[in-house]
Amino acid sequence: MTSPGTGFFGRLNWDALPVTGLIQNPNANEIVANAAAAIVLVGVVVVVGLLSWFRLWTPLWRDWLTSVDHKKIGIMYVVFAIVMLARGVLEGVVMRAQQAAGPGDGFLEAEHFAELFSTHGTIMIFFVAVPFVFGIANYVVPLMIGARDVAFPRLNQISLGLTVSSGMMLMVSLVVGRFSTGGWTAYPPYTGAAFNPGVGPDYWIWAIVVSGVGTTLTGINFAVTIYKMRAPGMTFMRLPMYCWTIICSSILIVFAMPPLGVAALLLAADRYLDFHFFTNDLGGNMMNYANLFWLFGHPEVYLLVLPAYGIYSEVFATFSAKRLYGYNSLVIATMSIAVLSFTVWLHHFFTMGQSALINAVFGIATMLIAIPTGVKVYDWMATLWRGRIRFSVPMLYGLAFLMLFVIGGLSGVILANPTVDYQVHNTLFLVAHFHNVLLPGVLFGLLAAYNYWFPKAFGFRLNEFWGRVTVALWTVGFLLTFMPLYFVGLMGMPRRSFSYDDPSFHPFMIVAIVGALVITCALFSVLIQLWVSIRDREKTRVPVGDPWDGRTLEWSIPSPPPPYNFAIIPTVTDRDDFAAAKDKGAAYPTPDAYEDIELPRNTGIGFVLCVLSGVWMFALVWWIWWLAALMTVLMILVVIVWTFDDSTELTIPAEEVRKDHEAWLARVHGEKAVDRDFETSPENRGLARPDLEVIT
């Protein structure tokens, strides 16, 4: 549905602003839309104002935006993910509120509700879960494997830039024009040009394509990092469990992101160039879209949850003061899940007309995933068994996960049965199921990781009390919000419906909105915990770097770590190398000699590509062809010119490394080692006394 030559600004005009709708038709729906747009604008103004007030532009540019340090890139990913999480959660609350308004039409229009569930899904998957998972991985993986950085530090910065620019497109869609109403899956022909001539699906397409490129590059980067950058002696069977899950996740990305790119780009060809891949007429076949999309979509949930499994594996081992039980079986289970995740995509459309045999095959393949997952759950339970368990915040997330995730897994096995799926596939039962695996699975895991590795990243611990409050709020909020949805789903309430007329759904919807409000409190509680922790940071500093009696290499260096991570690259002799060194009394060795360290020099390429790709996407969405062409040429030119730059390395002299490292070693020897009973007290300065009983 192209109509070229629509003027200098393409199809962009004043009607694209939400305020136009408010003036023409003031009602609750428009007020909500305008409030959302206003929040975005106010947010931008506040951020710009604060940065200017505190004169932070220069440090922001010099220390962060141009940094290629994996640690800083990881932190920026997590900050971005938390900002997007706030938007995603609030959208969920608005949706629950709409349904809690009871039978009838509520306060939102159908179109607006459809935009809400489309952005909510898109944001939560692509701009919260993925950046959060790879933000944590960015920070932790090189430290865990004893590396100075990831394999391709500059590419890493570019990945971040592309992810952020596409996330910004979703923010822009709140203010200029409208987002898609086609759900996060954007099924054609509904999202095709014939049904949806507006800009909504185009926002979706370009955000997905650009962030998909960023994610693919990240996947390549981490697969290569873990494969090639491990410290000497770290064989694959000595790799920390978390790194195993990240390498599996990276492999999933390498193979699963292309189907998404293909699906989105073919949809773009249909919309922009009048092709017939997924149209209703002239030989188009929308089932091809369903297959392509879910070839990505199914592995996607495993590339999110596997790293969470890895996080829980580290957390359970550390806070039980035990070696991870059944390491080999966990590795095999992780790999099995990674492979099986590619064999089940068709269960997302059991009801779309394939034969019973095909459905049965995919149903059984789906149920098979329960086996390695079950192995994992038993391994974690056996890790806890007779451990010296401390109920720290990450551990509490882990325990909540163990119980709630099993329920989510079981409802998944129920859904894997095609006959059952025919009854419940498009009801809130399904919504309850995937929130039941994604919240306790992925989100709790990420929050556990945030609490677990925060002292490593910033040099002080997070507040325990507010951490516990946050765990309680997330858990209760999750239960209240999503358990009722199982019931209404079984009662036949369709998902994605902005209104209903069966009064028997209403009580459940009331419980769900109460839960949604508790989740909102949980979100604020995360921020309060951060604020309180920063305020009290002098009492919780852990400069020595090992507050939890950790077992893996990242705990053997200072907190926060120096830019080069390891003064001397360690030689690994054991699976839990640092724990073994502490047992033998060989932790914190004094090196014989120091060497110059080469680090990649700062570059602005990621930021430049972030801006250019953002403008490029905007131009494509609004059909400003000249601008899109200009941006395409500029992006290619910038990359070419950039490859001519040779001064990419920076050398840190051995003398400087020696000075820093010796100062830290002196500090290590000066501190008093604390027992685990004082883990949360100010006495814990990050030097752990190995535990009372040595349990293997």
Added chain:
Amino acid sequence: MKRAPTHSYPGINLGERHASAHKATEVVTFGFWVFLMSDLVYFGLMFATYITMIDAQAGGPGPHELFDLKSVFAQTLILLTSSLTVGLAMLALKYNLPRGRIVLWFGVTLLLGISFLVLEVRDFMAMAEKGGIPQRSGFLSAFFGLVPLHGVHVAAGCLWLIVLGIQLHVKGMTDVVISRVVRLALFWHFLDLIWIGIITIVYFGGLTYG
């Protein structure tokens, strides 16, 4: 001609003294292989789409009316020859021949790449004259989603050849440039492999089945 010491990858003459350069090249080359695997999935899915849509001609022209095997044969010869010339550039690199030799083979490869693209575009134009435009049917959409995608890759390879030729001239045979030459060669051979898939599945498969 002196033989270079043992290599992790053929064609790299970084020497024993440059352990770190070797390591860096190994990492980058491996990363590029992973990227190619990812790209291969793109092509694989476009092949699958083409196969499922081969019958979706919606009454429009099909393979028998549109495909010109003579031109496709010529394109195949040109592309396979270009793989040979890239290989010769790599051999020049491996045996420490003067830089001019690499640039020469790069130039020949570039000419072959461009002639391939010219023939391909002529084919597309001939198809369009017979009504074979991508907007006509699902089959043609799938054809034009796949074959030009390969063409775009070839065009990107040509751009890469030009940029690397300039870098060889400006920077000389630095470790970084050599490692880029290695990756360009990998990429170019990859394009050949995809093309083999295209003649087999798109053209022969189309004519046999469609």
